[in-house]
Amino acid sequence: MLLFRLGPRYLFIRSKNIDEVADYLESSLGGEVTEFWKAWEKSSEYSTICFITDINHEKTYVEDAVKIVLINDVSTVILSSIVNSHMCHLVHRVDMGPAAIIMRIAGNEPALIDKIKEVFSAKEVDWYEGIGLGEKDDTIIAFTDKVLNGPVSDFLEPKLLIPQPVREVQNRLRLEGLKLITQSLNDSQWYELRINIYDSCGKYKENYDRLMYILSKLE
Structure with a gap:
């Protein structure tokens, strides 16, 4: 079972030429002007959601976006494309929002969320609040x-805003995520299962790889 994966990144683009910036993101980068929730429904871990606002903000929030553009590419590609296409004159400022991790949980869900909140010294937020309060070195789970x-x-509610870079959060979840989930299960007892592989042709490694592939797809 896949325990967690990355969500899309967020770019806040301030501009006096909002329509021109949106048109460029659509025509040159395959972007789609959409709404926030529809962008989430279509996004993957390789996507970027761009919030285009005017320049009259000390700090920009999701609610300030005049247009929202979903691009199925990473933020670094978008930024390099803007620079290399000599479109910088249209952009007043670019800010990167927090990273996002989507985590699949089971068992006593409220207890597990509370435990992760404690482990990471996190703050409970909703999407808009988390993206608005978070900075580029923060992570939303x-x-x-x-x-x-x-x-x-x-x-599920709530989301958690963690004051740590996404790489640090990922590393800790890789080490402790499964343990946290199993501790939250109503029946946390483990059972041992032994599987013997027999093959008259001696292709044990090939059969082992097949077995591991199948097990990795089980939910």
């Missing part, structure tokens, strides 16, 4: 009980 192999838009 959103929880779901759905599979993570495709787009996810059905989330």
Whole structure:
């Protein structure tokens, strides 16, 4: 079971020429002007949601966006494209929002979220609040009980804003995520299962790889 994956990144683009910037993102980068929730429904871990606002803001929030553009590419590609296409004159300022992690949980969900909140010294937020308060070196964790192999838009409340870079959060979840989830299960007892592989042709490694592939797809 895939325990967690990255969500889309967020770019806040301030400009006096909002329509021109949106048109460029659509025509040159395959972007789609949409609404925030529809962008989430279509996004993947390789996507970027761009919030285009005017320049009269000390700090920009989701609610300030005049246009929202979903681009199915990472933020670094978008920024380099703007620079290399000599479109910088249209952009007043660019800010990167917090990273996002989507985590699949099971068992006693409120208790697990509380435990993760404690482990990471996190703050409970909703999406708009988390994106607005978070900075580029912060991470939002959103929880779901759905599979993570495709787009996810059905989330549990609350989300958590963590004052740590996404790489640090990922590393800790890799080490402790499974333990935290199993501790939250109503029946946390483990059972040992032994599987013997027999093959008259001696292709044990090939059969082992097949078995591991199948097990990795189980939910």
